[in-house]
Amino acid sequence: MNDVLEAIRTALPQAIVELVNNPGPSAQHSLLVGRKDARAVAEFLRDSLGFDFCSNVSGVDWPPRKVKETVLNTEMVDGVEKEIKTTVERDVPGYLEAVYHLYSIRNKTGPVTLRVRTGDRDADVSVHSLTPVWKSADFQEREAFDLFGIRFDGHPDLRRILMWEEFADHPMRKDYMAPDDFEYEPTPHDKILAKVKARTEAA
Amino acid sequence: MSFLPSLESPQTIDVSLGPQHPSTHGVFRMNVTLDGETVTRLQPVFGYLHRNHEKIAEGNSWLAAMPYTDRLDYICPLTNNWAYALAVEKLAGIEVAERAEFIRVITAELTRLQNHVAFLGFVLGDMGAWGTALMYAFREREKILDLFESLTGARMMCNYMRFGGCRCDLPPGWLDTTRKLVDGFPKFLDEMEALLTGNEILLARLQGVAPMTADRAINGGMSGPVLRAAGVDYDIRKVDNYGIYNRFKFRVPRGTVGDCYDRFMIRVLEARESVGILKQAIAVIPEGPVVNPKAKQRGFRPPAGEAYGRIEGPKGELGFYVIADGSDKPYRFRIRPPSLINLTLLEELCVGTKIADVMVILGSIDIVLGEVDR
Numbered sequence: 001m002n003d004v005l006e007a008i009r010t011a012l013p014q015a016i017v018e019l020v021n022n023p024g025p026s027a028q029h030s031l032l033v034g035r036k037d038a039r040a041v042a043e044f045l046r047d048s049l050g051f052d053f054c055s056n057v058s059g060v061d062w063p064p065r066k067v068k069e070t071v072l073n074t075e076m077v078d079g080v081e082k083e084i085k086t087t088v089e090r091d092v093p094g095y096l097e098a099v100y101h102l103y104s105i106r107n108k109t110g111p112v113t114l115r116v117r118t119g120d121r122d123a124d125v126s127v128h129s130l131t132p133v134w135k136s137a138d139f140q141e142r143e144a145f146d147l148f149g150i151r152f153d154g155h156p157d158l159r160r161i162l163m164w165e166e167f168a169d170h171p172m173r174k175d176y177m178a179p180d181d182f183e184y185e186p187t188p189h190d191k192i193l194a195k196v197k198a199r200t201e202a203a
Numbered sequence: 204m205s206f207l208p209s210l211e212s213p214q215t216i217d218v219s220l221g222p223q224h225p226s227t228h229g230v231f232r233m234n235v236t237l238d239g240e241t242v243t244r245l246q247p248v249f250g251y252l253h254r255n256h257e258k259i260a261e262g263n264s265w266l267a268a269m270p271y272t273d274r275l276d277y278i279c280p281l282t283n284n285w286a287y288a289l290a291v292e293k294l295a296g297i298e299v300a301e302r303a304e305f306i307r308v309i310t311a312e313l314t315r316l317q318n319h320v321a322f323l324g325f326v327l328g329d330m331g332a333w334g335t336a337l338m339y340a341f342r343e344r345e346k347i348l349d350l351f352e353s354l355t356g357a358r359m360m361c362n363y364m365r366f367g368g369c370r371c372d373l374p375p376g377w378l379d380t381t382r383k384l385v386d387g388f389p390k391f392l393d394e395m396e397a398l399l400t401g402n403e404i405l406l407a408r409l410q411g412v413a414p415m416t417a418d419r420a421i422n423g424g425m426s427g428p429v430l431r432a433a434g435v436d437y438d439i440r441k442v443d444n445y446g447i448y449n450r451f452k453f454r455v456p457r458g459t460v461g462d463c464y465d466r467f468m469i470r471v472l473e474a475r476e477s478v479g480i481l482k483q484a485i486a487v488i489p490e491g492p493v494v495n496p497k498a499k500q501r502g503f504r505p506p507a508g509e510a511y512g513r514i515e516g517p518k519g520e521l522g523f524y525v526i527a528d529g530s531d532k533p534y535r536f537r538i539r540p541p542s543l544i545n546l547t548l549l550e551e552l553c554v555g556t557k558i559a560d561v562m563v564i565l566g567s568i569d570i571v572l573g574e575v576d577r
Contacts, residue, residue, distance in 0.1 A: 135423045136423055147257075161249055172255070
């Protein structure tokens, strides 16, 4: 992963790319790519490094959360320097993430994991689509748009894929609440009930 | 708008194929625009079987997602189990018991056999050879499902793999029955080939229909037999060497032009290779525990991190992308469904062909709607 990172940094010096460490035993580290640079980095990976196969595209939802950090401070206590641990709570704003798993069929290497993050979870949810680079991202980006609400700019056909067109929410988000009744629709009885209610309240 | 045909503007007609159609292999719809009998546009419509498997898995414990994976591609539950177990084993760094590795290879190759055999029957059904070929195929498939039943208790919803191994050991006599079945299998494949592959109608319906170049297949994310039919030498069993596949000798069959005939024949050839792997595995399977005793199943809490694990499923690359946050539930649980992604190029393949070929092209890709819609 480090040589891929070095190659990108040499070829595209102005692109924002950083390594995201994976603390688990799988040690599959990933590359966090700036939103504006995703397309250029993807094209470089495909054309120059041979990552011709985009296997998996996945959305991930990270709601706003608090991270506890332990900070070591040196303070003078009774004339002696002491290290005091203080726990600081830091607010991390929420964002959505599109994760791409790339393989090279030509060189039989991989996976290289790309991550692209949106600005927040409500208004600023656009990232560049990589479907023009890898056609295989087509349905999967539509799925991430459908279930997470990530907008992929430049996608040829960005529509809902699994949920129906009239559906308003994004069910894979962590704060999604399923309605009690999916098939609720107002019936004539509702009007009658409202009339009855109004009459009893007036009386 | 005039409905009378004119020479200046040829009349097109929109047809909705499916969702209730015998050749769509489930509830799958295609909005097709036809010019005469030629397809000019095709739009697949998904979601009729959507139950948001990923959300269900994120609300349950790690182990509780295992039986749900059976319901993805319900033709091949054991490979689905393996793919999920493999991803979690990567995530938590669990080693797999030696005997379990062999059982996994044996069950996975049996799954591949019965999937490819069922595929032959389904495709023949799509071409109009309704019934007979399917019954021949299902006769053999049923024998393998009987083996699954005696091993796991269920024909199709097996729920058999566990993190670090398998749920239970092989019942007495199971290996002997399997060996007999595997030894007799090439005879059935010969019979099937003799009946089908030289058949004039079959050749006319398959050869030269919807060819696919290797570059297009790779860029379109094709995987499994569809990718190899286009002439790409890529088998995850060879590339990733997951499990213990590096101990077995087998060849990776490839097509040349990637038309429907290549996609059809590659399944027959792969089934023959699977028979070879099965024979090798049954001959040398060791005794021992079937699950790693250190691996925890209930109350399992993997350390925070993420992993992408993939296997060569019978339909293509089946991957699971899991993120753990240290709790007893997956933070993110994503399935890479080969059936869905192999449909990416469906429109490209179908445009310009006749409407009757659409069913054959769809059949030759081999999808299961439980996995497409999840």
